[in-house]
Amino acid sequence: MLEFAVKGSKRYWGLVLALAAIAGVGVLTWLYQLSFGLGITGMSRDVSWGFYIAQFTFLVGVAAGGVMVVLPYYLHDYKAFGRITILGEFLAIAAVVMCLLFILVDLGQPMRMLNVLFYPTPNSVLFWDMIVLNGYLFLNVVIGWNVLQAERHGTHYPMWVKPLIYVSIPWAVSIHTVTAYLYCGLPGRHFWLTAILAPRFLASAFAAGPALLILLCMVIRKFTKFDPGWEQIQSLAKIVTYAIILNVFFFLCEVFVAFYSNIPYHMDSITYLFAGLHGYDAYVPWMWTSIIMMVLGIILLVPPVTRRNPMTLAAACLLVFFGAWIDKGMGMIAGGFTPNPLHEISEYIPTAPEVMIALGVWAAGFLVLTVLFKIAVSIKEEVRA
Amino acid sequence: MKSSRRRFLKLAGIAALGLGSRPVVDAAYAAVGGQAAPEPKVGRQPEALTAKQWAMVIDTRRFESAADMEPLIEACHSIHNVPHFENKRHEIKWIWETEYKHAFPGKENDFLPWEVKERPYLVLCNHCENPPCVRACPTKATFKNENGIVVMDFHRCIGCRFCMAACPFGSRSFNFRDPRPFVAETNKKFPTRMKGVVEKCNFCAERLAEGKMPACVEASDGALVFGDLYDPQSKVRQVLNDNYTIRRKQELGTSPAVYYIV
Numbered sequence: 225m226l227e228f229a230v231k232g233s234k235r236y237w238g239l240v241l242a243l244a245a246i247a248g249v250g251v252l253t254w255l256y257q258l259s260f261g262l263g264i265t266g267m268s269r270d271v272s273w274g275f276y277i278a279q280f281t282f283l284v285g286v287a288a289g290g291v292m293v294v295l296p297y298y299l300h301d302y303k304a305f306g307r308i309t310i311l312g313e314f315l316a317i318a319a320v321v322m323c324l325l326f327i328l329v330d331l332g333q334p335m336r337m338l339n340v341l342f343y344p345t346p347n348s349v350l351f352w353d354m355i356v357l358n359g360y361l362f363l364n365v366v367i368g369w370n371v372l373q374a375e376r377h378g379t380h381y382p383m384w385v386k387p388l389i390y391v392s393i394p395w396a397v398s399i400h401t402v403t404a405y406l407y408c409g410l411p412g413r414h415f416w417l418t419a420i421l422a423p424r425f426l427a428s429a430f431a432a433g434p435a436l437l438i439l440l441c442m443v444i445r446k447f448t449k450f451d452p453g454w455e456q457i458q459s460l461a462k463i464v465t466y467a468i469i470l471n472v473f474f475f476l477c478e479v480f481v482a483f484y485s486n487i488p489y490h491m492d493s494i495t496y497l498f499a500g501l502h503g504y505d506a507y508v509p510w511m512w513t514s515i516i517m518m519v520l521g522i523i524l525l526v527p528p529v530t531r532r533n534p535m536t537l538a539a540a541c542l543l544v545f546f547g548a549w550i551d552k553g554m555g556m557i558a559g560g561f562t563p564n565p566l567h568e569i570s571e572y573i574p575t576a577p578e579v580m581i582a583l584g585v586w587a588a589g590f591l592v593l594t595v596l597f598k599i600a601v602s603i604k605e606e607v608r609a
Numbered sequence: 610m611k612s613s614r615r616r617f618l619k620l621a622g623i624a625a626l627g628l629g630s631r632p633v634v635d636a637a638y639a640a641v642g643g644q645a646a647p648e649p650k651v652g653r654q655p656e657a658l659t660a661k662q663w664a665m666v667i668d669t670r671r672f673e674s675a676a677d678m679e680p681l682i683e684a685c686h687s688i689h690n691v692p693h694f695e696n697k698r699h700e701i702k703w704i705w706e707t708e709y710k711h712a713f714p715g716k717e718n719d720f721l722p723w724e725v726k727e728r729p730y731l732v733l734c735n736h737c738e739n740p741p742c743v744r745a746c747p748t749k750a751t752f753k754n755e756n757g758i759v760v761m762d763f764h765r766c767i768g769c770r771f772c773m774a775a776c777p778f779g780s781r782s783f784n785f786r787d788p789r790p791f792v793a794e795t796n797k798k799f800p801t802r803m804k805g806v807v808e809k810c811n812f813c814a815e816r817l818a819e820g821k822m823p824a825c826v827e828a829s830d831g832a833l834v835f836g837d838l839y840d841p842q843s844k845v846r847q848v849l850n851d852n853y854t855i856r857r858k859q860e861l862g863t864s865p866a867v868y869y870i871v
């Protein structure tokens with residue numbers, strides 16, 4: 225099936241080359257980071273994780289969100305999703321690849337990465353995160369490939385794939401749960417120290433992942449001969465609607481607990497993000513933009529008229545995706561580290577090289593996504609023809 | 610090789626040194642322009658000081674100004690090759706002075722005695738009895754040694770910085786760039802670090818192994834007391850017995866082994 229990856233239109237190759245070029249610049253910048261050290265980033269002693277880990281966290285969500293097409297099809301026999309499960313699985317693969325790359329570029333000594341395997345440490349959540357992420361990647365590669373191959377040959381996929389599919393469903397939940405546990409089990413980081421962090425992560429995952437999938441389906445509809453289906457897109461839109469409402473609701477629960485209890489350390493990070501603290505307020509416009517985007521997204525998604533209109537639906541998906549990205553990809557990590565354990569504030573602002581490396585990783589991930597979607601779509605076109 | 614070095618470190622109680630694989634380490638140091646460690650003594654030295662849990666009591670009444678603390682901080686940072694960076698983002702510190710409200714957030718009180726509020730406070734790694742940094746580390750590069758000291762293996766650390774997120778006291782620093790050019794005078798008896806690893810106070814494990822007290826304790830003229838928390842005869846226990854002490858963020862359950870007389 226790989227032959228489909230190298231047989232493509234000019235437009236396909238243009239996209240591939242553009243993404244490869246951005247990824248290449250990212251790699252060069254990363255080499256610079258390797259030689260200088262992580263000092264080229266905006267991170268510091270106080271904010272020791274930044275943009276990279278934030279992107280990682282957000283993308284674990286996108287990966288987990290892919291399960292929202294797999295689950296209804298296999299567990300509820302919702303036939304319509306049969307056409308697009310492969311897109312969900314391939315999106316998950318690309319997202320996990322980005323997650324792993326973001327971990328890699330965040331390490332101070334990446335050459336020693338395998339120490340995590342040489343000295344397995346079950347008491348570390350990072351150890352488990354490595355297992356669940358790699359496991360999820362493996363599951364989606366095996367499942368996606370076999371199911372697609374069977375579809376191409378007009379046969380049923382091998383029986384041994386079925387249990388893997390069932391395992392992949394709770395596994396998707398586990399990747400984002402374990403990722404939330406990286407944060408919410410740390411004493412003294414009050415912004416993260418909340419039992420609702422994992423549910424909140426899952427809610428934003430099930431909003432952002434399917435929102436991106438809807439946008440991708442629309443692109444495929446427009447530019448290829450394969451139609452993922454309007455009914456499919458509408459079902460996904462309902463999933464996005466509920467998930468983003470839950471995400472905002474969970475956030476409001478946090479706000480209530482922090483401010484009604486009036487416990488300073490529960491309020492500080494939220495105050496810092498949304499109003500500024502002791503004169504530091506770089507995140508305030510971003511965080512309000514995020515809230516406004518998510519709320520506007522809800523306003524467009526709930527009424528059937530706007531949800532059923534392709535234009536407003538696309539706008540809503542963009543709002544939800546970028547709103548969730550700011551919320552998790554920017555605020556969640558910097559907010560957790562500010563103020564620091566001694567209650568001092570060091571404001572974290574990502575640097576240009578840091579953003580370039582992050583862009584490179586995103587480009588690499590979208591390159592993987594483009595190639596995988598190209599294969600999937602070509603096969604769908606071939607089967608239809 | 611790595612694990613045998615590690616066992617040796619544990620045995621000798623001198624974690625930070627990395628002597629077990631000396632030729633390799635030397636070669637590596639030479640290759641990156643650092644200095645080789647001097648000829649090591651192998652095995653536990655008869656003069657080594659041991660404890661079930663080393664602990665420290667800081668008599669904060671003995672420090673009136675930052676200048677009183679300078680010699681202690683200087684002693685630690687110079688023997689441990691702690692670099693000095695102008696850029697605050699890259700800052701590395703093992704022990705430093707701060708204000709009451711930063712040392713004990715949550716215990717602020719507008720009406721504290723003036724001298725308690727204004728006096729400087731020393732902060733360093735607490736060598737917690739139940740350390741969250743050790744729990745978080747995915748490679749066991751941070752571990753608790755048999756004397757209760759939370760030590761680090763700089764050669765194993767992958768620089769993931771999970772331990773920094775886990776430490777509720779901000780005790781850890783990360784080498785955001787090669788620290789060696791920023792060490793004023795290298796102490797050849799202690800390893801320098803490379804970029805990309807985390808470091809922090811090691812309760813002078815390497816000095817205890819030679820029968821010496823920690824450098825900051827030695828320089829403190831009795832204001833810092835060091836001893837075994839679980840030896841009822843120890844100096845630390847006597848001082849804890851005679852004075853009311855507090856610890857930083859005790860409520861988090863990490864059980865810090867650094868006590869403060871306020």
Ligand code: SF4
Nearest residue numbers: 734735736737742776
């Ligand atoms: S003070 Fe921080 S670094 Fe030191 S032992 Fe406790 S948790 Fe670990």
Ligand code: SF4
Nearest residue numbers: 746766767769770772
């Ligand atoms: S940075 Fe090093 S010591 Fe800290 S958790 Fe990671 S591997 Fe362990």
Ligand code: SF4
Nearest residue numbers: 685810812813823825
């Ligand atoms: S105990 Fe040793 S390492 Fe720790 S602060 Fe004092 S001198 Fe530095």
